[in-house]
Amino acid sequence: MNIIAGFLSGLAGAMGLGGGSLLLLYLAFVLSVPQINAQGINLLFFIPCAITSIFFHHRNKLVRWNIVLPVAMGGIAGVFCGLRLLSIIAPSLLSKIFGAFLVVFGLSEMFIKK
Helix, strand or coil: CHHHHHHHHHHHHHCCCCHHHHHHHHHHHHCCCCHHHHHHHHHHHHHHHHHHHHHHHHHCCCCCHHHHHHHHHHHHHHHHHHHHHHCCCCHHHHHHHHHHHHHHHHHHHHHCCC
């Protein structure tokens, strides 16, 4: 079952559908993994998926490195800020924030025209 969940998360992520969110929900609700641990597992799961995606996208000339590098630097700074906040925010509040984020993001995908 775990292999199937990982496969489906990777497949959804490769299509840009937010496979990490699916993996987090599976870990938290099906396997009862604490939210903070599920997020750590999700981040580790993301590394090989990202490397594979970068390889194929670069090969197909779909990566604009002049945009990627500044965004990556901002992402690295965000990681350090997030780690600081993680030590301050209670796990129960973190779960609520994550749930609210999923609801808002899902509603925006359904109702906001692009």
